[in-house]
Amino acid sequence: MPLPLQDRTVAIRSCASYDYPLVKEAVAGLGKNIAGGWAAIIPGGSKVLIKPNLLTAATAEQCVSPHPAVVRAIVELCRDAGAASVTIGDSPGFGTAQKVAAKCGILDTARELGVEVVNFTESVTVPAPAGFHNRSFSIARDIAEADVVINLAKFKTHAMMVMTLAVKNMFGAFAGKQKAQWHLQSGRSQDHFARMLVELAYTVKPAISVLDAVIGMEGNGPNSGTPRKLGFLAASRDMVSLDRVACGITGVSPDAVYIFKAAHDAGLAVDLDGIRLAGDPIEPLKITDLKPASMMHVQGPAYFRPFARLLLHSLTTRPVVDATVCKGCGICMQACPASAISQPAAGKVVRIDYDACIRCYCCQELCPEGAIAPRDAWGLRMLKKLKSN
Ligand code: SF4
Numbered sequence: 001m002p003l004p005l006q007d008r009t010v011a012i013r014s015c016a017s018y019d020y021p022l023v024k025e026a027v028a029g030l031g032k033n034i035a036g037g038w039a040a041i042i043p044g045g046s047k048v049l050i051k052p053n054l055l056t057a058a059t060a061e062q063c064v065s066p067h068p069a070v071v072r073a074i075v076e077l078c079r080d081a082g083a084a085s086v087t088i089g090d091s092p093g094f095g096t097a098q099k100v101a102a103k104c105g106i107l108d109t110a111r112e113l114g115v116e117v118v119n120f121t122e123s124v125t126v127p128a129p130a131g132f133h134n135r136s137f138s139i140a141r142d143i144a145e146a147d148v149v150i151n152l153a154k155f156k157t158h159a160m161m162v163m164t165l166a167v168k169n170m171f172g173a174f175a176g177k178q179k180a181q182w183h184l185q186s187g188r189s190q191d192h193f194a195r196m197l198v199e200l201a202y203t204v205k206p207a208i209s210v211l212d213a214v215i216g217m218e219g220n221g222p223n224s225g226t227p228r229k230l231g232f233l234a235a236s237r238d239m240v241s242l243d244r245v246a247c248g249i250t251g252v253s254p255d256a257v258y259i260f261k262a263a264h265d266a267g268l269a270v271d272l273d274g275i276r277l278a279g280d281p282i283e284p285l286k287i288t289d290l291k292p293a294s295m296m297h298v299q300g301p302a303y304f305r306p307f308a309r310l311l312l313h314s315l316t317t318r319p320v321v322d323a324t325v326c327k328g329c330g331i332c333m334q335a336c337p338a339s340a341i342s343q344p345a346a347g348k349v350v351r352i353d354y355d356a357c358i359r360c361y362c363c364q365e366l367c368p369e370g371a372i373a374p375r376d377a378w379g380l381r382m383l384k385k386l387k388s389n
Pocket residue numbers: 321325326327328329330331332333349350366367368369370371372
């Protein structure tokens with residue numbers, strides 16, 4: 001399989017709220033801008049799998065998952081286009097797809113529409129394009145056997161990867177414990193992890209990726225951040241281009257986002273100039289004050305990163321548990337791929353062994369109380385102070 005060709009059209013539609021008529025019009029418009037209509041994306045009689053970001057159980061208002069109104073619009077448009085079947089599926093970080101979908105309202109929407117929500121459990125091996133580091137990936141059978149995959153991402157900040165957008169959302173193509181194994185394999189290297197994410201996403205190669213940025217998340221994302229109104233929906237056949245435009249609109253420097261360097265290294269086009277924008281103008285949507293996840297600042301200037309890796313304990317950021325907020329549920333302990341979290345007794349505040357911790361931030365992602373946040377170690381705090389003086 002050769003390196004995927006990139007159709008670098010990115011469609012943007014402003015959308016002021018999740019009122020259904022507005023969302024439906026915007027999502028229909030995205031399909032028109034990308035391909036002349038959803039019928040050109042969804043072949044008649046096809047089996048469609050929608051893969052929303054179902055990270056962990058949270059309400060629609062917490063903005064962890066795409067809004068049910070966006071899911072409804074996509075399902076209806078797929079059916080209008082003649083899809084034979086539509087299924088919604090994911091492999092959440094904690095719990096099942098059904099439980100996460102129930103909490104955010106997607107399950108109710110799916111039931112109303114007669115759509116099944118599936119939890120990825122079985123895997124099959126598929127070849128990766130030639131030239132990638134990975135020759136194949138073992139991905140969820142539901143994804144591999146779909147005729148059309150629709151990648152439905154949510155705009156959120158991310159402690160480990162800076163942002164989670166279209167490329168990162170495809171991490172859910174791994175079923176069950178595979179996600180933890182990939183975290184372990186990448187260790188403390190964001191670059192290694194980003195390269196794997198890019199290769200996985202372009203192996204699955206969804207027919208279209210849709211980004212819900214009507215209300216996204218800033219701050220301590222991707223689970224415990226603050227909802228941030230951004231007012232747009234976007235879509236593209238090319239995930240890197242979609243992510244690049246979303247970062248451009250929200251003032252996130254592409255140099256800070258590991259995915260873009262990894263995509264460039266993998267031979268994909270990343271530049272903004274080569275992207276064809278369609279739909280609504282982006283100028284009125286632009287913001288410059290998005291609050292990052294703390295990790296977005298952690299490693300100081302690029303020239304300092306090799307030293308930071310050597311001086312792990314004093315010069316990097318690490319997950320810190322707020323003992324006043326932790327309820328001792330143990331979810332972080334179960335999610336930790338490095339077995340770096342322990343609990344003195346059931347129900348007590350957990351402890352992190354920083355020698356074992358690989359800084360994957362799965363614990364911060366999945367803590368239902370928002371009790372874990374990235375914090376700079378003392379050396380990094382001093383370094384930043386010096387830099388700001
Ligand atoms: S830090 Fe969060 S996930 Fe971990 S035990 Fe405490 S409340 Fe549960």
